[in-house]
Amino acid sequence: MKKILITGGAGFIGSHLSDLLIAKGYRVTVFDNLDPQVHPKGEIPGYLNKKVRFIKGNVVDYNALKDAVLANDCIFHFAAAVGVGQSQYQISKYVNTNICGTANLLDILVNTKHKIKKVIVAASMSSYGEGPARCNRCGIFKPELRRLKEGKIVRRHSYWEIKCPVCSAICFPVPADEKTFLNPSSIYAITKKVQEETCILVGRTYGIPVVSLRFFNVYGPRQSLSNPYTGVAAIFINRIKNNNPPVIFEDGLQTRDFIWVQDVAKACILALESEKSDYESFNVGTGKPISILEIAKILIRLSGKDINPHITYRFRKGDVRHCFADISKIKRVLGFEPEISLIDGLKRLVDWSVTADAGDRFDSALRELQNKNLV
Numbered sequence: 539m540k541k542i543l544i545t546g547g548a549g550f551i552g553s554h555l556s557d558l559l560i561a562k563g564y565r566v567t568v569f570d571n572l573d574p575q576v577h578p579k580g581e582i583p584g585y586l587n588k589k590v591r592f593i594k595g596n597v598v599d600y601n602a603l604k605d606a607v608l609a610n611d612c613i614f615h616f617a618a619a620v621g622v623g624q625s626q627y628q629i630s631k632y633v634n635t636n637i638c639g640t641a642n643l644l645d646i647l648v649n650t651k652h653k654i655k656k657v658i659v660a661a662s663m664s665s666y667g668e669g670p671a672r673c674n675r676c677g678i679f680k681p682e683l684r685r686l687k688e689g690k691i692v693r694r695h696s697y698w699e700i701k702c703p704v705c706s707a708i709c710f711p712v713p714a715d716e717k718t719f720l721n722p723s724s725i726y727a728i729t730k731k732v733q734e735e736t737c738i739l740v741g742r743t744y745g746i747p748v749v750s751l752r753f754f755n756v757y758g759p760r761q762s763l764s765n766p767y768t769g770v771a772a773i774f775i776n777r778i779k780n781n782n783p784p785v786i787f788e789d790g791l792q793t794r795d796f797i798w799v800q801d802v803a804k805a806c807i808l809a810l811e812s813e814k815s816d817y818e819s820f821n822v823g824t825g826k827p828i829s830i831l832e833i834a835k836i837l838i839r840l841s842g843k844d845i846n847p848h849i850t851y852r853f854r855k856g857d858v859r860h861c862f863a864d865i866s867k868i869k870r871v872l873g874f875e876p877e878i879s880l881i882d883g884l885k886r887l888v889d890w891s892v893t894a895d896a897g898d899r900f901d902s903a904l905r906e907l908q909n910k911n912l913v
């Protein structure tokens with residue numbers, strides 16, 4: 539029976555992965571610092587599988603991490619600070635946790651005789667920066683990052699969209715495959731790119747099989763609803779649950795690729811169990827884009843509330859306009875197929891949210907971004 543370590547495993551993706559691993563007969567250890575932003579009570583979350591061996595620890599603590607690594611065969615490296623907006627002003631924290639924490643892990647791996655069989659790192663779609671686009675006249679290209687001003691209210695749709703660098707026409711998003719140039723637009727995205735690249739490089743150098751999974755927008759139960767810096771679906775649910783309108787940046791027509799958390803856990807298992815994944819990067823998404831405004835509308839409808847989304851027509855610095863996945867590689871190489879449709883997933887999310895803890899701290903988080911001139 540293989541022993542699996544999940545750093546950051548008390549978070550929502552890691553906890554679902556733990557369930558699946560345990561159901562398949564693996565022994566799972568979670569190493570997690572129970573960050574108060576995600577776990578306000580500072581306790582092991584009730585949803586964490588009772589068969590998990592839990593170690594409270596931070597990846598920046600070399601010796602604590604080393605003990606955990608040496609006791610296991612394979613590692614899922616999920617520990618990270620994950621807020622795109624917040625990363626733009628908590629630079630030291632994000633670099634420390636995401637880059638230095640990963641450096642600790644790699645340092646341990648190469649300076650011990652204990653042979654780790656596989657490392658799977660949680661990479662992110664955000665490292666692509668702006669997704670590729672197509673101009674009907676000039677063809678497909680990789681857009682530069684948008685240079686928009688914070689604080690400016692603009693209702694004109696064309697202001698927000700990607701334009702062709704040759705003829706200035708408005709362009710259409712096309713899916714990003716794994717060969718797409720990585721051009722991060724936030725500190726968070728830079729740290730995720732460095733995590734992925736350092737892991738693959740060290741893996742290749744020392745013959746430790748490493749896989750990087752570029753997660754797109756993962757949603758599902760156990761996402762920390764009271765964390766105003768978490769992903770947009772959880773933030774919107776929390777707003778609606780507290781009878782407040784979801785606050786929408788830009789004109790709401792920016793798109794993302796939302797994938798159900800248990801589908802992500804299945805992709806993780808495929809990557810763990812197949813040698814075909816070694817030293818490769820894979821997109822983990824659905825390949826289907828949806829606008830942020832549409833997500834807000836569906837969640838409101840499913841919650842049965844009489845609320846309208848509040849569209850701010852303001853830019854949150856560091857955000858990309860469109861990014862969705864080309865998932866042909868993970869389908870072809872690992873046989874991955876997302877199973878839960880967005881509408882079914884959002885229904886389940888709303889059902890779960892009824893009983894979940896949710897204090898609305900969005901306004902203070904927004905004020906923080908405004909004070910830093912990031913919105």
Ligand code: UD1
Pocket residue numbers: 620621622661662663664753754755756767768769770771773774785786787788792794830854857858
């Ligand atoms: C998200 C995750 C990131 C992950 C990435 C993978 C967070 C905070 N970010 O980044 O960790 O690696 O997916 O794809 O979990 N928006 C609003 N109103 C809000 C919040 C967000 O309109 O209250 C908009 C944003 O401006 C953006 C979109 O929703 O256009 C998505 O934002 P967000 O959920 O923060 O996700 P990503 O930046 O895509």
